[in-house]
Structures are given as C-alpha cells and as structure tokens.
Amino acid sequence: MNLYAKLAEREAAGHPIRIGLIGAGKxxxxxxxxxRRTTGMHLVGxxxxxxxxxxxxxGTAGWDAAQYAARSLGDALKTRATFITDDAASLMACPEIDVIVEATGDPRTGIGFALSAIDHGKHIVMVNVEADALAGPLLARKARAAGVVYSLAWGDQPALICEQVDWAxxxxxxxxxxxKGTRYHPTYHRSNPETVWxxxxKYLRIDDRQSINPKMFNSFIDGTKSGIEMTAVCNATGLVPQTNGLGFPPASRFELADVCKPRAEGGALEKAGxxxxxSSVDRQERDIPHHLAMGTFVVFEGESEYARRCFREYHLMPDTSGRYAALYRPTHMIGLELGIxxxxxxxxxEPTxxxxxxxxDVVxxxxxxxxxxxxxxxxxxFCVWGKQAPAQDSLDAGYLPLGLAHQVRLKRDIAEGATLRWxxxxxDASDLAVRVRREMEAAFGRRNAKAEAS
Structure with a gap:
C-alpha cells in the first residue's frame, strides 16, 4: 500500500514515470x-x-491548452507538457518513455503495438483486452523474456477480478x-448495432445517440465482452471456463455464494474453479434488486468449521450452507483507476x-x-458474438478466435448458433495477428503442456 509514497519520491527526485498513451477514446x-493530477507521473505523448x-x-478531460502545447516529444520532456501525435511508433521509439498504455480496442492493432513496446524495452499496460484475449499469453511470455512487464489494466474488470482471486x-x-455482473438475456446474442437501441x-436514457459507438456498445450487450473479459481472467489466474461457456445466471449481490457454486452443491456452476x-435481469427480463451489473466478485470456500463460523460472525455473505462466502466490489471506474x-x-x-x-479462448x-x-x-x-470456451477445446476443434472474425469472408453457410472454424x-496467413495467434497456439497447445509446466 505504498504506491503513492513511491510516486512522491519520484516527483521529489525530478524523475516522474514517463508515459505514452495510444488511443483517446473513452x-x-x-x-x-x-x-495530469497524479504526483510522479508525466504523460509525455x-x-x-x-x-x-x-x-x-x-479539453473535455480538464486540461489547459498549455499543458498539451509541446511541439515534439523532446519539447515535452523539457517542459513537462504533452505532445499530441498521430504517430504511435514515435512513442515506442522515444528512449525516455517508461510505460506504454495501449487503449485502441482493436486486437490486430494492439498486438502490433504490444510487440513494438516489448522490442523497445518498455512496460505495457494492455487496456486492449480484445488483443489480450487473442494472444495475451504469448505477448506476456515475450515481455518476460525481454525483461519488461505486460499488465492488464487496473480499473477494468479483469484486473480487479484478478486482484480478488489473488486476495482469496x-x-x-x-x-x-x-x-462480474452484466445485463444479460439469451435473446441478446442476436443484438446488432441497429437493434441494440x-x-x-429499456434501462438507459441516451439523449445523444451520436455520443456512443453502437457497435462497441453492442459487444457489451450481446455477451461478447463478457467472454473476452472472463478469458483474460482465466488466462491470468488459472481459473478455467465451463465446458459450455458462461451461463449468465440471474443473481443479486446477496445471492452470489448460493448461485456461483457447483450444481452438485445447489448452485448454477458446472464445477469449482x-x-x-x-445477470442483472431474470429470464423474463425483469430487473433484479441489488444487482451487480457494474461490479466484480469472488466466491471462496471456508474449509473448516471455524472459518465458516467466522463468515457468520464477521457478516460476510455466506450461502445457505455456510460453507461458501462471497466478496464483491459494487462498481469499477475503468480509466479513472488506470494509474494503479x-x-x-x-x-x-509488478503487473496488475x-x-x-x-x-x-473466445470463439x-x-x-x-x-x-x-x-x-x-x-x-x-451483425454476424457473430464471442463465446468463452476452454482453450484446448478450441484448439482441438479448430475454432475461429473472435478477434480474427473481422473483415474475413465466409467460405460456406453457417447456421445460427454454430461456432465458426478457421x-x-x-x-491471410501473412497477417500479423494471424501469425502471432498461430505462434501462440503452437506454443501453448496440449503437446507443450509438460514444457510449460517446467
């Protein structure tokens, strides 16, 4: 709990963390x-x-024009202002920049920038969870080999869930x-950028529809973003997907321990781990009181009678048996917390x-x-949504990763609900994202499990 003290030391020494940010979206x-308000940090570019x-x-974020008036990266370093550019490669090539924040949201772009940051010896904070779901394990391995850190983004739900798992x-x-929680109904899988409204x-009042990207927002509605984010959590914690992916059971925050435990114990899950x-709505699409639509959670087991007694004494949220309990965070603040x-x-x-x-995997x-x-x-x-699947099942069946299901042409008819294959x-076998993904599949497949364990 001493990050701020360390930041203050860097500030006092005149050596702030120097940051390059790619992407000025939400x-x-x-x-x-x-x-701009964080002691010990300087957004160089x-x-x-x-x-x-x-x-x-x-300007929307509260900056004065003088704060982003730097004429070059060199000028930004001298004046402690920020340089704005359309050339992300220049941030990677700047020797003084310590950390790259990749926030484009495009998996192909994100993989390229991550590899470049690693090649230039820079830590990378991967806001781009789409790229992480497609090739994160390989990118993280390359970063470790290069002596830099590849990290999920604090403030986004996957990193917060990882912290809760680590705590437990x-x-x-x-x-x-x-x-985590979300708003889900089985019919939402058919949602597209036109019908998403x-x-x-039903639950949001958006007066200015031009203010949001319906395609991006639709990925939160149709189940895709949930599959992507839970894939990031599994790959970072060793938890695994259920065989048929996410079930999206309806639950309030007070029902988490009863619902998110194995079916053999009366819950909704295939197994533990x-x-x-x-979901914040039931299967009749009625709102659930005290839902967790913006929050995160972990359910854990008290493996002794004494621990279970403590669950009750200290007002945790145990299930009806008293064996399991839940800890939740009611919301997340995404980019406002990214400085962590x-x-x-x-x-x-150390990554978050x-x-x-x-x-x-997400297929x-x-x-x-x-x-x-x-x-x-x-x-x-309009065409596909992303479903979470066990990685080895995806490899064995040759499923098409969701991150590569963009601007590719179908060779045959596919029925609704079917999983697409490569x-x-x-x-295009020469495409960077395809090459990196294929490299990851070769590196992390079952035949390599023994080598990976060692």
Missing part, C-alpha cells in the same frame, strides 16, 4: 483526466489517428468462482494481472444464419 480520456479529436478529448488465495481460501432504451458472469497499473509496473515491476497460461459464434461469401464484421457487429473463412 478509457483513454478517463485516464487523461487523472494522470498521446497518439491518436485523429489528432483533432485527441485535443478535444484533452493469499488468505488461504479455495476459490470456487470469480467474475431497443435494449438500451471457474469464471461466471451474473502504471505505478505498479514502473515502480514495483498478467497471463500465465492459455486456459480460455466466433453465428448470431444468425450466415451465407457463403459474407464478410464478417467482428466484435459487436476452415470456414478465408484468412
């Missing part, structure tokens, strides 16, 4: 509003393809399940969650009947 802008938008976002294990508890209007996402990751990697050389193996699943010749449009689009689409 997450990036939330970080922008805090980094901000890269975005739309420089005018980046300047506008800085460090306290000697067996983790039964971990995950029918769902959003898995991820799950609970930046400080942790730079000052402690990082892949340790390839346990989970492309047809939203509707698809026809040969159609071009897939990726996450949050053989169903035309892929």
């Amino acid at each position: 997450f990036g802008t939330m970080f922008l509003t805090q980094v 901000l890269a975005d393809l739309n420089v005018d938008r980046a300047r506008s976002q800085l 294990r460090a306290c000697g508890f067996k983790v039964i399940s971990a995950g 029918e769902i959003l209007d 898995v991820t799950e996402v609970v 990751s930046v400080a942790s990697v730079a000052l402690r050389n 969650g990082t892949p340790i193996g390839f346990h989970s 492309a699943t047809a939203k509707r009947d698809l026809k040969a010749g159609e071009m897939l449009d990726g996450e949050g689009g 053989s169903d689409v035309e892929t």
Whole structure:
C-alpha cells in the first residue's frame, strides 16, 4: 500500500514515470483526466489517428491548452507538457518513455503495438483486452523474456477480478468462482448495432445517440465482452471456463455464494474453479434488486468449521450452507483507476494481472444464419458474438478466435448458433495477428503442456 509514497519520491527526485498513451477514446480520456493530477507521473505523448479529436478529448478531460502545447516529444520532456501525435511508433521509439498504455480496442492493432513496446524495452499496460484475449499469453511470455512487464489494466474488470482471486488465495481460501455482473438475456446474442437501441432504451436514457459507438456498445450487450473479459481472467489466474461457456445466471449481490457454486452443491456452476458472469435481469427480463451489473466478485470456500463460523460472525455473505462466502466490489471506474497499473509496473515491476497460461479462448459464434461469401464484421457487429470456451477445446476443434472474425469472408453457410472454424473463412496467413495467434497456439497447445509446466 505504498504506491503513492513511491510516486512522491519520484516527483521529489525530478524523475516522474514517463508515459505514452495510444488511443483517446473513452478509457483513454478517463485516464487523461487523472494522470495530469497524479504526483510522479508525466504523460509525455498521446497518439491518436485523429489528432483533432485527441485535443478535444484533452479539453473535455480538464486540461489547459498549455499543458498539451509541446511541439515534439523532446519539447515535452523539457517542459513537462504533452505532445499530441498521430504517430504511435514515435512513442515506442522515444528512449525516455517508461510505460506504454495501449487503449485502441482493436486486437490486430494492439498486438502490433504490444510487440513494438516489448522490442523497445518498455512496460505495457494492455487496456486492449480484445488483443489480450487473442494472444495475451504469448505477448506476456515475450515481455518476460525481454525483461519488461505486460499488465492488464487496473480499473477494468479483469484486473480487479484478478486482484480478488489473488486476495482469496493469499488468505488461504479455495476459490470456487470469480467474475462480474452484466445485463444479460439469451435473446441478446442476436443484438446488432441497429437493434441494440431497443435494449438500451429499456434501462438507459441516451439523449445523444451520436455520443456512443453502437457497435462497441453492442459487444457489451450481446455477451461478447463478457467472454473476452472472463478469458483474460482465466488466462491470468488459472481459473478455467465451463465446458459450455458462461451461463449468465440471474443473481443479486446477496445471492452470489448460493448461485456461483457447483450444481452438485445447489448452485448454477458446472464445477469449482471457474469464471461466471451474473445477470442483472431474470429470464423474463425483469430487473433484479441489488444487482451487480457494474461490479466484480469472488466466491471462496471456508474449509473448516471455524472459518465458516467466522463468515457468520464477521457478516460476510455466506450461502445457505455456510460453507461458501462471497466478496464483491459494487462498481469499477475503468480509466479513472488506470494509474494503479502504471505505478505498479514502473515502480514495483509488478503487473496488475498478467497471463500465465492459455486456459480460455473466445470463439466466433453465428448470431444468425450466415451465407457463403459474407464478410464478417467482428466484435459487436451483425454476424457473430464471442463465446468463452476452454482453450484446448478450441484448439482441438479448430475454432475461429473472435478477434480474427473481422473483415474475413465466409467460405460456406453457417447456421445460427454454430461456432465458426478457421476452415470456414478465408484468412491471410501473412497477417500479423494471424501469425502471432498461430505462434501462440503452437506454443501453448496440449503437446507443450509438460514444457510449460517446467
């Protein structure tokens, strides 16, 4: 609990953490509003393809124009202002920058930037969980080999869940399940950027529809983002997916320990040691009081009668048997909390969650009947949603990763609800993301399990 003290030491020494941020979207802008106020941090450069938008976002985040008036990265280092550019590669090449924050949200782009940051000896905070779900285990391994840190982004739910799992294990508890809340109904898997408003209007009032990206927002609705984020958690903690992926059982925060335990014990889960996402509405699409739509949780076991008695005495939230209990965080603040990751990697050389193996995958699943010749449009689009699957099942069946189901053409008809395979689409073997993904599959497949364990 001494990150701020370490930041203050860096500030006093005139040697702040020097940061390069790629992407001025929602997450990036939330970080922008805090980094300028954080002792011991200096945002040297901000890269975005739309420089005018980046300047506008800085203004929205409360920056004065003088604070981002640097004429170059060198000028930014001298004046402690921020340089805005459309050239992300220049941030990687700047020797003085310590940490790269990748916040583009595009898996192909994110993989390229992560590899470049690693090659240039920089720590990387991977806001881009889509890239992490596609190839994070390999990227993390390459970072370790290069002596730098690859980290999930604190403030986003996967890193927070990883912290809760780590807390439970460090306290000697067996983790039964971990995950988050969301708004889910089985019909939402068919949602697309046009119909998503029918769902959003039921619980959100969005007066300016131009203010959000419906394709991006739809990935939260159709189940994709949940699959991506729980894959990141599995790969960083050693928890595993359930055989059929997420079940999205309805539950309030007070029912977590009863619902998120194995079916053999009266719960909704296939087994212990898995991820799950609970829904804030029931199967009749009625709101559940005291839901956890924005929060995270861990369910753990008291393996002695004394521990279970303590659960009751100290007002935890045990299940009806008293054997299991839940700890939850009611919300998350995404980019407003990202500085924790930046400080942790730079000052402690420690990630706030990082892949340790390839346990989970996100596979492309047809939203509707698809026809040969159609071009897939990726996450949050009209064609596919992302379903969590055990990694080895995905490898054995040759399933198509969701992160590669964008701008690829179908070779055959696919029925609604079917999982797509590599053989169903035309892929470019020379594409960087395809090459990195194939390298990861070769490195982390079952035939390599013995070598990985050693």
